[in-house]
Amino acid sequence: xxxxxxxxxxxxxxxxxxxxxxxxxxxxxxxxxxxxxxxxxxxxxxxxxxxxxxxxxxxxxxxxxxxxxxxxxxxxxxxxxxxxxxxxxxxxxxxxxxxxxxxxxxxxxxxxxxxxxxxxxxxxxxxxxxxxxxxxxxxxxxxxxxxxxxxxxxxxxxxxxxxxxxxxxxxxxxxxxxxxxxxxxxxxxxxxxxxxxxxxxxxxxxxxxxxxxxxxxxxxxxxxxxxxxxxxxxxxxxxxxxxxxxxxxxxxxxxxxxxxxxxxxx
Amino acid sequence: xxxxxxxxxxxxxxxxxxxxxxxxxxxxxxxxxxxxxxxxxxxxxxxxxxxxxxxxxxxxxxxxxxxxxxxxxxxxxxxxxxxxxxxxxxxxxxxxxxxxxxxxxxxxxxxxxxxxxxxxxxxxxxxxxxxxxxxxxxxxxxxxxxxxxxxxxxxxxxxxxxxxxxxxxxxxxxxxxxxxxxxxxxxxxxxxxxxxxxxxxxxxxxxxxxxxxxxxxxxxxxxxxxxxxxxxxxxxxxxxxxxxxxxxxxxxx
Numbered sequence: 001x002x003x004x005x006x007x008x009x010x011x012x013x014x015x016x017x018x019x020x021x022x023x024x025x026x027x028x029x030x031x032x033x034x035x036x037x038x039x040x041x042x043x044x045x046x047x048x049x050x051x052x053x054x055x056x057x058x059x060x061x062x063x064x065x066x067x068x069x070x071x072x073x074x075x076x077x078x079x080x081x082x083x084x085x086x087x088x089x090x091x092x093x094x095x096x097x098x099x100x101x102x103x104x105x106x107x108x109x110x111x112x113x114x115x116x117x118x119x120x121x122x123x124x125x126x127x128x129x130x131x132x133x134x135x136x137x138x139x140x141x142x143x144x145x146x147x148x149x150x151x152x153x154x155x156x157x158x159x160x161x162x163x164x165x166x167x168x169x170x171x172x173x174x175x176x177x178x179x180x181x182x183x184x185x186x187x188x189x190x191x192x193x194x195x196x197x198x199x200x201x202x203x204x205x206x207x208x209x210x211x212x213x214x215x216x217x218x219x220x221x222x223x224x225x226x227x228x229x230x231x232x233x234x235x236x237x238x239x240x241x242x243x244x245x246x247x248x249x250x251x252x253x254x255x256x257x258x259x260x261x262x263x264x265x266x
Numbered sequence: 267x268x269x270x271x272x273x274x275x276x277x278x279x280x281x282x283x284x285x286x287x288x289x290x291x292x293x294x295x296x297x298x299x300x301x302x303x304x305x306x307x308x309x310x311x312x313x314x315x316x317x318x319x320x321x322x323x324x325x326x327x328x329x330x331x332x333x334x335x336x337x338x339x340x341x342x343x344x345x346x347x348x349x350x351x352x353x354x355x356x357x358x359x360x361x362x363x364x365x366x367x368x369x370x371x372x373x374x375x376x377x378x379x380x381x382x383x384x385x386x387x388x389x390x391x392x393x394x395x396x397x398x399x400x401x402x403x404x405x406x407x408x409x410x411x412x413x414x415x416x417x418x419x420x421x422x423x424x425x426x427x428x429x430x431x432x433x434x435x436x437x438x439x440x441x442x443x444x445x446x447x448x449x450x451x452x453x454x455x456x457x458x459x460x461x462x463x464x465x466x467x468x469x470x471x472x473x474x475x476x477x478x479x480x481x482x483x484x485x486x487x488x489x490x491x492x493x494x495x496x497x498x499x500x501x502x503x504x505x506x507x508x509x510x511x512x513x514x515x516x517x518x519x
Binding site: 179 | 321323340341342344345347349351352353355356357358366367369370371398399400418424
């Protein structure tokens, strides 16, 4: 083993050490806060761990285990994410290519994107049923990041590359598929990653109105009504960890896909 | 025989707000088949606009442009254009970049790869097929761009100050290689530059443009055999002649 890789290993060990130290400190502070407050509504880490194990092995009051809750939520979010990407990317490409159209719809899009998903709940209750409610609320979270990053990606496309393609006789279809789309792909992927994260964060809002008794958001709401905060925290932690895992998964994909990017080389 | 390029009193003006900017005015010259012609002129004189007009990327405001007897159209004719700026697709490998033009021209996949490899070899880049543009030098990028332009078997090669960004050694190497390739392939070349020495080294004919709006100031035949020695007395005298014409224009600015 040479000096460079030794040094690399050392710095990796060091950052691992710091990371675990901060996790340990967090749990100690939590424990201290819990024993100081002595409140039934502020559980200590140990009771949350117990609730975790119960939900994983036995399931909740309706018998649904944590894996089942997670899977159902994932299914809903991925469905909303699929619809959000399938609308955000093409519309973003179109608006990026046609600035006049983009200017025309900006006064509509800009205010709408600041309306939080929760504000859409009453309308979706009145207008939608079943799976459509979930999908719509998650779509609200996914669509805008995807749309805006796709537009930004199109705008970043080099004019020289487009002209180069024209000199070879490329038509508009070629220019979109062979130049604009691949050139915007890093921004599009970034938008998809952010969109998936935001969509995942909409899961509690979506499951508030979904009606079905299963899903991580539902788990939180159910146990909030029972005032059993330890299980509520189990739901919160699971949402956080799954979101983190999805984010890293897309980052990993990005790294593999964009080896050609100078920025990613390092 | 059809001229490769025929420009007859070509003018180009752009509307800038209410006024209009004349970039090219009453420009007339031609390029014969298989001829190597350099256009030199002061910077900002509309050389790039001229190239864009010849490549059919934009129409002239008035006058006539014919490439092999017809108005230029890259969808019908084959142009090999080499830009000053880096024009490689950063997400494609060297091989993928050379295949790009062939893809647009609807070559079959197997044929694409075969042709692309042949031209990579011609520009001396065999073994670099799977590199990405960010992994190779500026001179190598230019070679890839040249291979890409040549691979579609263009009727006409248009070069817009292709070597301007390269260091002196690489530039003179690329000039020699370009001449080698040109003598091998017999193509008509319109090469735009602001470097007088480069023009004398490369061209059979040099067209000196005036400052904006561009007109032809002088056309000089370079009657020297290839390869040319940059320090030979006739080379220097051609260079001085063109520089004199060129400097008259610069001083006028």
